[in-house]
Amino acid sequence: MQTHTLSRLWVAAQFGLIGLMVLWPSPHWSRGWVSYLLLAAGAALVLWVFWHNRPGNFNIVPEPRQGAHLVTTGPYRWVRHPMYVALLLFMAGVAAAAHSPVQWALWLALCVVLNFKAAMEERLLSGVWPEYVGYQRVTRRFIPGVW
Template identity: 45%
Template sequence: MARGGAFVVGQVLLLFLIGLSGARSGRRGSVLGLALMLAGGALGLRGGRNLTPLPEPLPGGHLVTGGAYSVVRHPIYAALLLAAVGWGVYRGSGVALGWTAALGVLFHFKADHEEAALLGRFPEYAAYRARVRRFIPGLY
């Protein structure tokens, strides 16, 4: 788990809990929730191919700063959070939204781990990090 496997295990568990708690809510149907899930899916698809579930750069990988990465440093994490918020809203599940908040905290620490590795491997990451926000354009 030295490469960040515990983050991946936590991520999978929280995504399962989000899905399960939303499914058990018994409510359906917010247009806003559906729109957020679709936006999360669209952002996730724009995340690129240089991906690994572990918070370590791939051997032979390269630093990506264009496309979705020009808007946020971690578009896959942002996409999962957006879709999870959408799911909680769509299903009217406060429990799913609570688990989504926990996922946001986990992604904060996973991104810290990942960014330390990226700084060590790509000196130009410091300038990129200074100009592009982590998960929410212009805010965070």
């Protein structure tokens, strides 16, 4: 399968899962502090990412944009994909508020999709920036010092 097609399939899967999580009916929506904490952490991380990255650098698909540059400061110093981490934190807040095993199953599926999307993105980034391979050696994908 072509890179262009595969990258769009990962994006479609990502947004499909987000849509299902947001729209899935739950009779037990709560306003617990855990869900608020996860939602706030995700939103704060998004703002930190925007602070350290130029808007022209972002791309919804895993393919690097023409003229983009490699960012290794701010949240990128700690993880290679802080925007994905922010999304996972935010959607974990949605799942925590829903109190639904279905929501958590969808969240786990989103984790899998973002992991595959990140792997594809990393392969493409290392083709554009040879220094990305060294960055991968010292910076974890999603969880600092762990994964």
